[in-house]
Amino acid sequence: MTNITPQIKPKESRRSKFLKNVKEAKKKVTISKEQKLKLKQQKEAYQEFKYQPEEKTLEDKFAQFKEILTSQSAEIYECYENQINEKLEEILKEKPYGQDLLIGKNNKINSPKNSAINFIEVESFEKNKENYNLNCALTTAFAAASETGTLFLNSGCENPTWLNYLATCHIVLLDKNSLCQTYEEAFAKGKKEAGLSNKPFPPRSINMISGPSRTADIEQTLTLGAHGPIELIIIVYTSEREV
Amino acid sequence: MSNQTFEKQVNQTLLLKDASLSKSASSFNERAHAALLxxxxxxxxxxxxxxxxxxxxxxxxxxPEFSELSDQAVRIKNHTLANIEAYLEQFxxxxxxxxxQLHFAPEPQDALDIIDEICTTKDAKLIAKGKTMVGEEIGLTHFLEDKGYETVETDLGEYLIQLRDEMPSHIIAPAVHLTRENIRKDFLKTHKNLAKDRKLxxxxxFVQEARHILREKFINADIGITGANFLIAETGTSIIxxxxxxxxxxxxxxxxxxxIASLEKLVPTLEDTTVLLRLLARSATGQSISTYTTFATGPxxxxxxxxxxxxxIVLLDNxxxxxxxxxxxxxxxxxRCGACLNHCPVYQNLGGHAYGTVYPGPMGSVLSPHYFGERAKDLPFASSFCGRCNEVCPMQIPLTKLMRKLREKPLTKRTLFAKTSMFAWSQLAKRPRLYNLTMKAVLPCLSIAAEQNWLMNKVPGVKAWQKHRTLPTIAKTSFQDAWNLNCKKDSSQENTRVKKEGQGK
Structure with a gap:
């Protein structure tokens, strides 16, 4: 899968000792017949429970998604697919971060040239190491789950993971139609899309993001912008004529 | 042999830490005493x-589905542990x-050696470390620092305690024992390049200053070390x-x-982790989900x-x-949600350092004797057995039952005094008549003694008990006697009532 061969090989002696310990411990487990039967049933049917909350319409899902994320101090905007650029210009005008916007290669909006925004397509982190205090970065979510207001982002050259964490202001694009209700649906969507484009699943990273970075380590007081973004902005776009 | 070296090393670092936090107290009781004052x-x-x-x-x-999810989570973990060999190989x-690469580490020293080997091969100078309790368990940061690597804790709480060379006092909020005053002093002392009169x-x-300082470390780190909340056998994924x-x-x-992770973090599939994730943040911090949940698979x-x-991935047994x-x-x-710590009256009053190991609270009282042996032997006694930990545990672990079992183990044997008094008590409790007779004799004496505090303090065991509490006044008669007496009164009243009613007719 990768052409870099790690130089450090795991030691076989440690492996066999580890597995032997586990094996011996398993032998020691003495359980009654009843427990054995129960375990066998669990083995066969441990996955029988599925988390299935009452199904929601897309609008209800969106309302829930928006409510939760807003309560987590994220900002949510809606627009048509062909208006994303205008929306971005509008948002950045309001913010104190200037007009530079870092973005992955082959990105969704093709970095329009005639924009007021200065789109900077990044490659490796190494090449951007010098100015690591980025102001704004844009990445794309492949899905979202309304149950807890969570965005799902894949790693890849069009979506470098470090942009999600180093920018002061992180902007995420989300297709309204990829808004799911549960985590399971979101993962199923990711798996299906990876299958369609012949990519391995899971990729190096899947990031579930549910708000701007925060900490409560100082006297249990919630404070935003711990190490990651201080602001999370989500642009939800629709291709249909009606929003 | 390697294990001995490890124990020596851990004991050394812990002694050092103990000295800084509770005046080199060696037993739980002494540390608890210091914490209360x-x-x-x-x-x-x-x-x-x-x-x-x-x-x-x-x-x-x-x-609404919380308890069903909890049942399912228990099934998932039981299933995984029952088939752990197969899942280890699949993973x-x-x-x-x-x-x-997956490295198996039967003992802590193995894990440390593996990580050292990787760092040496990579010619690492700066290591950025995320929060890992398994890392704390094996003293990873101290080990790497001793080896000459600049090792920086990047979780804010862990960073705060690294500056003070202390142990975490909570498994999810390591610096919960610190006030802003403490932190201000540490920041002024450590971040010397910043203006002395800056606003803190x-x-x-504080968060802004730490962000500024630590960002530079992230950027220049040669190696990143994280823990794992879960490991997925099917895909080889680690989750933080x-x-x-x-x-x-x-x-x-x-x-x-x-x-760096331990073997019990394994779950079979991606879908199984969603069940556990729904319980984790809610039980830990009361969030519906933590801000970032990340699935890392391969390079x-x-x-x-x-x-x-x-x-x-370094997989520890220990x-x-x-x-x-x-x-x-x-x-x-x-x-490792920490709900049992947060709800434990003992933890709430003492904080984590009194437990003397990196795993405090009820979960720590069960785990630490297994991982650290001798030096955690009195922890199973650090509980009043109120049972709140059992109630709040999303994984339905019978913590008090396990602590009770540990109290019977040779390693955690009680003192002779505790043993003889428990024996005497059990003999008495098994014989109701003898018990009642004894109580009739003892209670009035105790009740009189309770009025005179100095006299009460002469009763064995009471003085120590009274150090941080006051013994409630003891009634002159036992509950049973009082009950019997009341019943008699009631029945005689009942009789008079019946008589009166009868007259009325």
Missing amino acids: DDKLQQALSVIPSGFVGKRTKAKAAL EAAVQRSGG ETPGD VTNEGNGDLCQSLPKTHIV KREEDTSGPEEFH GRSKMLGSEFAEMLRCI
């Missing part, structure tokens, strides 16, 4: 009940398939859950990513422009396989 600590701890406890109650109530194959008042001031995003920077910027892919080039084959196997279901 520490006003600053008491002030810091006072936020726990209103914070964690209240938020968890709300979060749980907002998810190993999956990690290799995605281009990573609001929590935001954070609110700060520090773990993500540790695992996306440096060229080498090392995961960066060929077409990726960024990400680590190497991905190593006594866990022994637990697997024992009556303590249920403890391996623990997902």
